[in-house]
Amino acid sequence: GAGHMGNTHGAILQELKGVRVLGVVDKDRQRAQELAEFLQAKPYPDLPPLLARKPDAVWVTTPNTLHTRAVLAALAAGAHVFSEKPMATNLAEAKRIFAAAKKSKRLYQLGFNRRFAPVYVRLRELIAGKLIQPHSLHVKMNRGELLHPSWVGDPKITGGFLYESTIHLLDLVRWLFGDVASLLALAKRGVYEELDDFSVLLKFRSGVQAAFTSCAHTSWIFPFERLEVFGEHAAAETAEMDEIRFTTGLQQKVLMEEFRTLPVPEKWGYLQEDLAFLNAITKKKPSPVTALDGLRATQLVQAIYRSAKTGKWIAPTKL
Structure with a gap:
């Protein structure tokens, strides 16, 4: 391609x-x-x-x-x-x-x-280091339009909006918080002929819960992508791949780390994922993003479509 x-x-x-x-x-x-x-x-x-x-x-x-x-x-x-x-x-x-x-x-x-983008690597470090112990989160993953390239609005080519865009953040939250136990989704046709507006509730096996919104007709207003993670008197929020703000306690300052000046291939993680792939080949290491990760992300997308159709809670890993 x-x-x-x-x-x-x-x-x-x-x-x-x-x-x-x-x-x-x-x-x-x-x-x-x-x-x-x-x-x-x-x-x-x-x-x-x-x-x-x-x-x-x-x-x-x-x-x-x-x-x-x-x-x-x-x-x-x-x-x-x-x-x-x-x-x-x-x-x-x-x-x-x-x-x-x-x-x-x-x-x-x-x-x-996204797993390799510095902003999300930093968020994962905060969670892994228990500086923020997540209880809940809000996820926003929007797209400005389904017009460019010309095929991006054709579900016969993309598989649907969730496969074209939203799947990035569905994988990301699984990477950060573990497998999803069950989810409930609403969806509608807002602007385009396919389902382009989603609201999803997620229950993770870890006990974390999330509200996830994703739509395909927002314009490219900044930030089109955001995670807000809420812990015990602690929180973190990201703005696209550009910045992360966080505080680790009631008496702690709100800190901000910026990545907006990084070259795009590095800021978006493209360089790092290619290097990780080549390193895994040459050093005979496991893939950092496996076929199982891909299967789980596909199950999440299918569970959302099924829940939106049936109105029922769906367990993705049982599909």
Whole structure:
């Protein structure tokens, strides 16, 4: 895929020592040619000719519903796979990838970049260090529009708004607070033809509870993404990938740490996730974002859609 994320990862890989990009695959030959020239690589209209060259690793950066075919082909060819989110756009395909990754003995990593963004790494440090012991939280994950790129508003390509955007924060809260025991969702069509407005209550196995809102028609007003975590007379709140504010007690000052001046690939965690993937390959370490993480995120999305349809509490891990 030679779109936005293909260019993002390609630019990072080009700068890393010990990495050589062999080829770029895109059915749009002009886009493949342009990115391939930039990376000093060879363009291809389809994946099999590139896999025939036996690459060590493949980055899958296609639109969402095309992930499964590319991932399964790359794993079958013996390549390690970095796949942009989502893992797949339904549970059946996610389970196929999960099984294939396990059978292949190759590294599979999913592109949940928020886990690597410094603002969320700092939040996790506060929680792990018990400076903030969470009881509840509010999560906001919005998108300004479903207009650009042109396919982003087509659920036949994206799998739906939750798969295109919201899944990032669904994975993030699981990374921070553990598995979700059950959830209850409301959803409606606000502006677009698909469900684009969600309100979700989450109960975590850890005892933490959350209110989660996500909609696709807000404009890009800052911050389109925010976590507010509430502890025992302590709290933390983030504003996109730019800053975190927190206080650890009633008599403590409110502190702020900023990340807004970092280069975008570092601020958003793209650089760190690519480095982590390559490090796991070369040092034979486990993937930092596993196929199980991808499966759990898919279950969360499916549980929200099912709860919104039935009006019932749903246990995601039982799907």
